[in-house]
Amino acid sequence: xxxxLIFTLVAASLSxxxxxxxxxxxxxxxTATRSAQNSFDLPVSIDVVDQRSIKEGQxxxxxxxxxxxVPGITAQNRNQQAQDPQLSTRGFGSRSSxxxxxxxxxxxxxPLTMPDGQGQPGIVDLSAIKSIEVMRGPFSSLYGNSSGGVxxxxxxxxxxxxxVGASLMYGSYGTRRExxxxxxxxxxxxxx
Numbered sequence: 001x002x003x004x005l006i007f008t009l010v011a012a013s014l015s016x017x018x019x020x021x022x023x024x025x026x027x028x029x030x031t032a033t034r035s036a037q038n039s040f041d042l043p044v045s046i047d048v049v050d051q052r053s054i055k056e057g058q059x060x061x062x063x064x065x066x067x068x069x070v071p072g073i074t075a076q077n078r079n080q081q082a083q084d085p086q087l088s089t090r091g092f093g094s095r096s097s098x099x100x101x102x103x104x105x106x107x108x109x110x111p112l113t114m115p116d117g118q119g120q121p122g123i124v125d126l127s128a129i130k131s132i133e134v135m136r137g138p139f140s141s142l143y144g145n146s147s148g149g150v151x152x153x154x155x156x157x158x159x160x161x162x163x164v165g166a167s168l169m170y171g172s173y174g175t176r177r178e179x180x181x182x183x184x185x186x187x188x189x190x191x192x
Contacts, residue, residue, distance in 0.1 A: 044139045045072065049132040051156070059169060059177060060126035063087070067151070072136045084122040089136050092148020104140065104147040108155050121151070127167070127179050128192055130156045158183045158190035 047070045058065045064075035064085035076086045084100060092102035105112035105119035113119040135150040143150050162184035169177040183192040 044135055045137045046135045051130050054126055054129055063121040066132055070134050073134060084120050089149035102148045104143045104150045106152045124153055128155055129153050158185050158192050160185050
């Protein structure tokens, strides 16, 4: 009986290691620690929402559309553009009646959070965002006090040649979104 069990365990471990060698996963590089690192090398609870998840099938009106799939984040849309969505993570921000409190918001390293801890993500154009990095837990204190989490939005890179584009979205109840964008590189300056 013991020989059968040992043989089964050895066979299972060999098949698991052979299966694991055939899987190629691309690394996820995050910059929430202020230097680009592989997410698997960090002892941090962090997730990255890529550009495809931000844009495809989304109106790109509020941050709650993109963050609804991130574990540990509660993103409630107010369905009213006059108020920001309510974001909370691990209890921080859950008692805020409007806006974001206790969660640090950044766009390309520039803080959107006021010194009192209140932030307003509604001023960010999500069509210009390349990725969103969400850090939860105690390591978010690297960004200052009263930070229950950090949401870092990273803008798209400027194109090498000048480009102009537009997009239109229409929905029920008179919902519409119109975007006109221009971007390019001029010497050492990049613009979007």
